[in-house]
Amino acid sequence: MSEKKRQWTDCLSSRGGRLYIEECDTVDLAKKFGSPLFVMSEKQLRENVREFQRAFQKHWPHGRVEVLPAFKANWNLATRKILSEEGAGADIYSRGELEGALMGGTAPQRISVNGGGKSEETIRRCIETGVLITVEDLDEPELIDRIAGELGKKAKIRFRVKPDFPNLHKRTDFAQEYASIDLGIQVYKSGIPAQYLRELGRKVLTMKNVELTGLHFHGGRHHQSLWYWKGMMKRFGLLIVDLCEYWGEPGRPFKLQQIDIGGGFASHRDPHNKLEYSAEIIFTWLTWPFVQLMRLMNAGLRYRLFDLIVKTMARIPYRGYAPTTEEYAEASLTALRSVLEKRLDLSDVTLQLEPGRRMYGNTGIHLTTIKKVKRQTRPMHMNWVLTDTTYFFLTGGVYEYNMHDFVVANRTEERETQIADIVGHSCYADRILPLVKIPDVTEGDVIAILETGAYQEVSASNFNALPRPAVVLVNGSHAELIKRAETMDDVYGRDIIPERLQSKTRVEAGNRA
Numbered sequence: 443m444s445e446k447k448r449q450w451t452d453c454l455s456s457r458g459g460r461l462y463i464e465e466c467d468t469v470d471l472a473k474k475f476g477s478p479l480f481v482m483s484e485k486q487l488r489e490n491v492r493e494f495q496r497a498f499q500k501h502w503p504h505g506r507v508e509v510l511p512a513f514k515a516n517w518n519l520a521t522r523k524i525l526s527e528e529g530a531g532a533d534i535y536s537r538g539e540l541e542g543a544l545m546g547g548t549a550p551q552r553i554s555v556n557g558g559g560k561s562e563e564t565i566r567r568c569i570e571t572g573v574l575i576t577v578e579d580l581d582e583p584e585l586i587d588r589i590a591g592e593l594g595k596k597a598k599i600r601f602r603v604k605p606d607f608p609n610l611h612k613r614t615d616f617a618q619e620y621a622s623i624d625l626g627i628q629v630y631k632s633g634i635p636a637q638y639l640r641e642l643g644r645k646v647l648t649m650k651n652v653e654l655t656g657l658h659f660h661g662g663r664h665h666q667s668l669w670y671w672k673g674m675m676k677r678f679g680l681l682i683v684d685l686c687e688y689w690g691e692p693g694r695p696f697k698l699q700q701i702d703i704g705g706g707f708a709s710h711r712d713p714h715n716k717l718e719y720s721a722e723i724i725f726t727w728l729t730w731p732f733v734q735l736m737r738l739m740n741a742g743l744r745y746r747l748f749d750l751i752v753k754t755m756a757r758i759p760y761r762g763y764a765p766t767t768e769e770y771a772e773a774s775l776t777a778l779r780s781v782l783e784k785r786l787d788l789s790d791v792t793l794q795l796e797p798g799r800r801m802y803g804n805t806g807i808h809l810t811t812i813k814k815v816k817r818q819t820r821p822m823h824m825n826w827v828l829t830d831t832t833y834f835f836l837t838g839g840v841y842e843y844n845m846h847d848f849v850v851a852n853r854t855e856e857r858e859t860q861i862a863d864i865v866g867h868s869c870y871a872d873r874i875l876p877l878v879k880i881p882d883v884t885e886g887d888v889i890a891i892l893e894t895g896a897y898q899e900v901s902a903s904n905f906n907a908l909p910r911p912a913v914v915l916v917n918g919s920h921a922e923l924i925k926r927a928e929t930m931d932d933v934y935g936r937d938i939i940p941e942r943l944q945s946k947t948r949v950e951a952g953n954r955a
């Protein structure tokens with residue numbers, strides 16, 4: 443294990459060559475609960491939410507800070523219960539998430555219901571339960587006002603806004619293309635375009651059954667840097683000032699109850715792995731002529747060159763920690779306050795934030811067992827470490843070009859001796875970790891893919907009719923199942939064979955082809 447990996451400050455440690463999560467041996471966990479397996483640390487989750495609370499409160503002297511972790515990133519009800527115990531709220535997007543957040547004991551006044559096109563039924567449920575409705579659509583306030591009137595209640599709403607960000611010129615990590623963050627935010631569907639906000643707010647302030655309590659903006663993880671957070675908060679702040687001054691009276695701007703800055707703080711061992719811009723230029727401009735040149739070579743030379751390329755591309759995936767939570771808090775809130783404090787009265791204004799990946803990322807690991815090690819030496823060298831998982835169980839990361847850090851859980855002290863592709867067992871290429879340096883592994887070894895607590899388990903699919911893995915929660919030396927693995931009955935459970943197709947099995951069907 444490299445020196446860098448030893449610098450763990452979280453729930454993972456290496457003891458006697460084995461990887462531990464809290465006080466549990468991960469190899470034992472895979473044996474006891476089955477492989478592949480998602481494992482989560484309760485201690486880490488509690489630490490993360492407390493750290494967010496502490497760090498942001500330190501930089502927001504005006505009022506309370508409320509942490510509303512994004513439910514979508516990890517919606518196990520047990521983990522939600524832990525967050526509820528810690529006093530956290532929830533950012534949710536769908537009706538299903540609303541029910542999950544409520545089942546998980548989340549305080550309704552700290553649930554923010556996002557999303558465009560909310561149905562009447564969803565809005566009714568929101569008002570009945572008393573959650574915050576984060577408005578996306580121009581005609582949504584009217585609908586809310588009518589339903590709230592019918593129910594004899596006052597609905598609390600906020601606008602999800604979409605400021606302009608001419609200052610965010612760097613490249614967004616979300617797009618495959620070289621596109622600026624500014625453009626990335628513009629093409630993203632969410633948020634009410636700034637052009638409508640002034641008048642929409644005026645209208646809402648005349649509605650009887652609706653109370654405008656706050657403004658919300660979520661940009662997401664376009665960039666890991668503090669520069670991004672400073673730039674984003676500055677422009678969000680300017681829009682807040684403009685709207686509050688427009689909605690208020692001269693010298694007495696409209697008073698907000700909450701400002702919600704959304705999520706997008708990079709995960710601790712940020713697995714994001716998009717090519718650096720400089721590398722991209724080399725790849726884009728030099729690959730084509732190079733490939734043409736290689737066509738002129740004989741096969742032997744060509745494959746030797748491939749070998750060389752593969753060797754130079756091999757890497758240890760971990761590439762450095764993201765900024766700390768404290769650094770994110772300081773950068774974002776200093777920028778926001780520098781714009782707001784001059785113009786608005788912020789006393790008793792609650793600051794809300796909605797971390798997803800950074801709340802859950804390092805609370806989870808994914809354990810998988812090696813089924814085969816397959817090698818080829820001709821025409822070029824390749825090693826494949828075939829595991830019992832698949833990147834279809836880690837889909838959230840596939841969408842975001844993730845390259846996770848990993849550890850061979852039963853060989854944490856061994857040196858890396860070879861370059862291999864760690865692959866999954868779907869029929870796709872399924873390169874979970876391409877061209878990584880890895881110790882001399884064998885069948886039955888357990889690999890721990892790190893930083894999988896956010897977006898992975900929730901995005902798993904059943905491709906190749908693979909049953910999705912279980913989730914285990916670790917607390918000290920105690921480990922228990924919080925989501926069981928799927929069975930074959932689960933995989934085929936929603937299928938319906940119409941009666942007319944059920945009667946006879948045609949033994950001779952194959953002969954007719």
Ligand SMILES: *Cc1c(COP(=O)(O)O)cnc(C)c1O
Nearest residue numbers: 512660705706707796797798799
């Ligand atoms: C997804 C999402 C988040 C969380 O984003 P992260 O990048 O995981 O921190 C927060 N708020 C809203 C509205 C979201 O859609």
